[in-house]
Amino acid sequence: MTDDQANGAIVAKTLADHAYQRIRRDIVAGKLAPGSKLRLEALTKRYDVGMSPLREALARLVGDALAVIEGQRGFWVAPLSIEEFEDITRVRGLIETEAMQRSIERGGPEWETAVRKAYDELSRLERKLKKKGDESLPLWEDANRRFHEALVAACGSPWLIRFRCMLYDQSERYRRISLTRSAADRCVHDEHEAIVEAALSRQVLKACRLTELHLRRTADVVREALAAEDRKRA
Amino acid sequence: MTDDQANGAIVAKTLADHAYQRIRRDIVAGKLAPGSKLRLEALTKRYDVGMSPLREALARLVGDALAVIEGQRGFWVAPLSIEEFEDITRVRGLIETEAMQRSIERGGPEWETAVRKAYDELSRLERKLKKKGDESLPLWEDANRRFHEALVAACGSPWLIRFRCMLYDQSERYRRISLTRSAADRCVHDEHEAIVEAALSRQVLKACRLTELHLRRTADVVREALAAEDRKRA
DNA sequence: TTAGCTTAAATTTTCGAAATTTTAAAGGCG
């Protein structure tokens, strides 16, 4: 479970693995539209694999709740909805804070080092993002993920980590379709800094509160963007 | 999500679906030994399906954390360990109590009715189990699952329900290998009764405490059985 | 003996096409 997803090898040894990782990335990034049909023949061409490994990859994604399957009718990209986003956010608060608490209580010096390192890397990319612009957004996304992973890495619970990762992926889908970059524009850096400080000084309650606040703030932005989209469509 | 597992159709429309459900049941029930290799050719015969639907079914199980895959080396039944069991139990406590709380706060009359019905059915099967013996154990397992599902069904959070279901399945694996029937022998009925009473009288805290106690008691029995097994092996 | 190498067997993985089912279109009728 050292990978950034709940299961699956770090390096793809089979075509099915490879397809799984690529399709997964594309769903999370929103390149495959939420709710859209996954036509098998089209995908075999797009990802350059045969039917068998493709279906295997999609079946794994069903288990990850990133795709849905209906017998004899095929696969779809898992749809998004405001209601589900609210649910994800609430449950994520529960999981993240529990993991954060345990991580703070159990984390040793290696944990501290890793958190600082992830934070520094994230800060570096935020400065870069300000200068260069959106082209380095994927790198920021990656660093942001690693930063939040590092914070809870010492919680000692593979199942908390697994659930947290699933919810993070789901949240990222909403973030990515509702805002291309405003996430980084926000005072997100300050929020991260505050969390790091609280965590490293072992202030459990403060770190958890700040984490919840961080989630709520992000949720607010997404919610607003989703609502705006709805208004535009009507 | 009306099914008893997180994803997948209620009725199997394809061979892959069918194989998925059957293999899943066998893993949860311990008929496929934890950690054992899943040889594809053997499985195609045992479940009477071809390679393609079989691999698809196994891929789904990987997503459910009931099987693991290693590139070019195949599939295994997910292994069990005492450490993981402790982890599952702790996280399950977190999820179950959160779901229980919300369910009590939001549950309407239909919820109450469903809980009572599930409880009555479970009680009926417990009496039957005392008389007839182990042959009706699978039925009891089923009723027990439905009972605990009914309790949290009104929580209003698909994701909580999904996670809860995953952890319940995982726990069941441990229960089933470590005790064939002592679970029902225990004063488990009284514990269930107490939970139902607390839940239906909307005593959130009490219901949660009792749920945690219930989990802890079950965990104690499993832990002891696992330890005994270890001693015997050494 | 044991470690390393070679070869054979077993197993997993993948392909390409046939079989099945769903979806869309066309035709007929009240």
Add this chain to the structure above:
DNA sequence: CGCCTTTAAAATTTCGAAAATTTAAGCTAA
């Protein structure tokens, strides 16, 4: 005109075997 049935096209699902990889066995040499 709308609705039901029939027919054709499209898409999914499954099979059977070839290709690739791992595992086990046999053999040689230090």
